[in-house]
Amino acid sequence: MISHDAGWVRDAVRQLEADANRSADTHLHVFPLPAEWGIDLYLKDESVHPTGSLKHRLARSLILYGLVNGRIGPDTGLVEASSGSTAVSEAYFARMLGLSFTAVVPRKTSEEKIAMIEFYGGRCHFVDQASQMYDEAARLAADCDGHYLDQFSDAERATDWRGNNNIAESVFSQLSAERFPVPTWIVVGAGTGGTSATFGRYVRYRRHPTKIAVVDPENSAFYGGWKTGSPDYTTGLPSRIEGIGRPRVEPSFVPGVIDEMLQIPDAGSLAAIRLLRTRTRHWAGGSTGTNLYGAFQLIARMIKNGERGSVVTLICDGGERYAASYYDDTWVADQGFDLAPHQQRMEHFLTTGHWQDPAK
Structure with missing residues (x-):
């Protein structure tokens, strides 16, 4: 039986709030894109939290x-x-x-x-x-x-999606002085589904036209579950991108607040974090690469449709945790990953604004 020590609980809540105050807010970085595109890409850096991740x-x-x-x-x-x-x-x-x-x-x-x-x-x-x-x-x-x-x-139920300084409220507050303060897309991965649920509920609650895109790695069940509408969808396979992807659709995943899902090749995720480090010096984990790879595809679509606006995604954790894996060429080769086609695809996109599908 849990002891209902009201004084202890009050102090515990105070300590959690104090940690949040000490952490302040996480940075919202700008990823450099050609000015003539009229599109701004932001990366909210969750790696600066005390424990280093979202x-x-x-x-x-x-x-x-x-x-x-x-x-x-x-x-x-x-x-x-x-x-x-x-x-x-x-x-x-x-x-x-x-x-x-x-x-x-x-x-x-x-x-x-x-x-x-x-x-x-x-x-x-x-x-x-x-x-x-x-x-x-x-x-x-x-x-x-x-x-x-x-x-x-x-x-999905533990996070207050209405406000209370959640990640969605933080993003919109930080964008308030930007030229496109209401983003066209917010791009996130799914590990539990809590982050996509928070963003999806918040934009509907605040009546924003922002769309939520969830990017999913290979082997993960979330994409298949969303596409088929089956809450019991499974792959039985572990994700190779740490922090996101699951072999089954988890109870916290809320498909009804998601506007689009993109399945991202694992080699593309790893190529994207290397490009991120080259272009910005930010050193991030594999799930950030999944986010970035998906964001690039959505921006290419915006350019094709003549849209202007902003896109927001996340730096989920720091790259130092993956120095011996995702950033190690020998490890990457041992896994059978070929990063070169994805690197070329992203470089072509950043030069031309066009996204070349693998079949093309």
Whole structure:
């Protein structure tokens, strides 16, 4: 039974709010495009959060959601099914509140990710297959009378999409003095579906004409689920782009707020982060490349249709986490990725404004 220590809960909420205040806002960078296009591309840099990724916002929201719903008390152990950035951020907040944290992770999780979770005081509980993470996390939480944070179910409901300094409100506030303050497109990936749900609900609530595009990597079920309308769509395959893509459509995914989905080749995602670093010096993870590759396609469509306006996407996390993988030529070759055609396609686009499909 969770202890309802009202004083402790009030102080825990205060600590979460203090962290948000210290973090201030994340930067909105401009990606250089030819001026004659009349289109501005912005990248909201979520890598500058204290734990280095977009998931810092999600972790804070999930724990705050548990606190205000009476599910987390001063002796509650926190458990999550995650081997990535969400677990890192949740471990950070658990330590802040003096709570134990356990991440249920596959045995193949990289040593770097395990070290980051443990750095913030979390511990890792291993399972043989990624598909076992959900049930094992729920079991561990039940066994210790703890709380399963369950990012894949609660992400879309834990975030206040109306405002409260969420990522959508932040973007529109930062764009207020720009020449196109209401973006034509917002482009995001889906790991839980929480970010796309927040943006999609917010633009409808604020009556903006902005459209939401979700980019999905290879192997992920979200694209197929959205296209077929099946909430039970599965691929059974793990995503090779960390932080986004899932083998099944997760409960937090809200297809009704999405205007378009694009399936992005994994090699294109990796080529895009290298181009980003060359063109801007920003060093980002693979999911940022997925965002950028999709944004370029939408901008090319705008140019073709004679549209002017702005497009916003995200830098989801920093590239230093992937120095030994996505940025390592030997690793890329070992995975069978050929980045050259995608690099050429993006360079051609940035020169001409035209996007060449692979078949052309």
